[in-house]
Amino acid sequence: MKTLLPITIAGSLPKPSWLAQPETLWSPWKLQNDELVQGKQDALRLSLLNQQQAGINIISDGEQSRQHFVTTFIEHLDGVDFENRKTVKIRDRYDASVPMVVGPVTRQKSVFVEDAKFLRSQTKQPIKWALPGPMTMVDTLYDDHYKSREKLAWEFAKILNQEAKELEAAGVDIIQFDEPAFNVFFDEVNDWGIAALERAVEGLKCQTAVHICYGYGIKANTDWKKSLGAEWRQYEEIFPKLQSSNIDIISLECQNSRVPMELIELLRGKKVMVGAIDVATNNIETPEEVADTLRKALQFVDAQNLYPCTNCGMVPLSQEVTRAKLNALAAGTEIIRKELSA
Numbered sequence: 368m369k370t371l372l373p374i375t376i377a378g379s380l381p382k383p384s385w386l387a388q389p390e391t392l393w394s395p396w397k398l399q400n401d402e403l404v405q406g407k408q409d410a411l412r413l414s415l416l417n418q419q420q421a422g423i424n425i426i427s428d429g430e431q432s433r434q435h436f437v438t439t440f441i442e443h444l445d446g447v448d449f450e451n452r453k454t455v456k457i458r459d460r461y462d463a464s465v466p467m468v469v470g471p472v473t474r475q476k477s478v479f480v481e482d483a484k485f486l487r488s489q490t491k492q493p494i495k496w497a498l499p500g501p502m503t504m505v506d507t508l509y510d511d512h513y514k515s516r517e518k519l520a521w522e523f524a525k526i527l528n529q530e531a532k533e534l535e536a537a538g539v540d541i542i543q544f545d546e547p548a549f550n551v552f553f554d555e556v557n558d559w560g561i562a563a564l565e566r567a568v569e570g571l572k573c574q575t576a577v578h579i580c581y582g583y584g585i586k587a588n589t590d591w592k593k594s595l596g597a598e599w600r601q602y603e604e605i606f607p608k609l610q611s612s613n614i615d616i617i618s619l620e621c622q623n624s625r626v627p628m629e630l631i632e633l634l635r636g637k638k639v640m641v642g643a644i645d646v647a648t649n650n651i652e653t654p655e656e657v658a659d660t661l662r663k664a665l666q667f668v669d670a671q672n673l674y675p676c677t678n679c680g681m682v683p684l685s686q687e688v689t690r691a692k693l694n695a696l697a698a699g700t701e702i703i704r705k706e707l708s709a
């Protein structure tokens with residue numbers, strides 16, 4: 368029987384203390400070589416268990432095999448110099464020291480396929496795997512070779528497509544591309560961002576998703592959110608083109624955000640992962656608060672297309688807070704399932 372309102376998570380889960388520094392974004396690995404492989408697999412097992420105990424239906428990797436949602440992928444590519452770094456402004460918001468593109472970017476071998484095969488071997492539930500989106504990759508680098516964001520995005524899209532096809536063959540049910548940059552560079556999104564994403568999913572038979580959020584709960588992001596005014600209408604700029612794209616699922620930030628819920632109407636017909644858990648606070652949502660967000664979203668998305676979800680990744684939170692939030696997500700979803708089947 369098909370699950371009504373299948374629950375999933377948008378991104379990362381906390382990493383266990385054997386693998387990385389807890390409650391720390393982008394912490395370096397604590398292990399190396401074979402121990403690192405083992406440590407990541409144990410972390411994937413724990414992240415799977417936490418999701419299953421909470422009642423999550425579509426299991427995510429929880430990013431246990433990634434140090435950073437963009438650079439871990441880029442580290443595996445040729446044409447990028449990680450030693451000579453440059454400081455650039457990420458998403459027009461904060462400075463970061465980033466690697467430099469110095470030649471044609473290519474992928475010699477798969478990046479996450481072994482990790483995905485491992486997760487696949489551990490559960491019969493549907494699994495979702497996340498990759499960075501082409502535009503967000505471009506925005507996390509200094510380009511000294513292509514000298515064109517669009518050209519570089521197109522090269523990344525081809526590489527992502529190779530990786531995605533291997534993930535699909537490994538049994539991944541949903542491949543998600545993280546594109547927080549879609550919330551910032553609207554003209555580029557409409558000019559070439561969505562086209563690059565469609566190139567990345569070309570020929571895939573599994574479901575595809577794009578995650579567009581307002582970022583982790585770090586200061587640069589919370590300050591930026593304060594500057595956005597009473598209504599956040601960023602999604603309005605890009606939803607019409609996304610609605611007519613061939614991406615199946617759109618993942619959005621809705622809990623405690625100032626995004627007017629009616630903007631989801633612009634995506635009518637698409638599946639929508641509705642963020643009903645705020646990842647920028649340790650406050651645990653009540654089941655009724657989660658239900659309230661889902662109920663509002665149901666005015667603009669058909670029940671069979673709604674996936675209750677988190678706003679974004681939860682790696683900066685503690686294991687305890689995360690488990691409580693996942694439980695709230697499931698309990699809130701259960702309230703709405705009962706209402707819908709009454």
Ligand SMILES: [Zn+2]
Pocket residue numbers: 377378547578579580581582583678679680
């Ligand atoms: Zn996010």
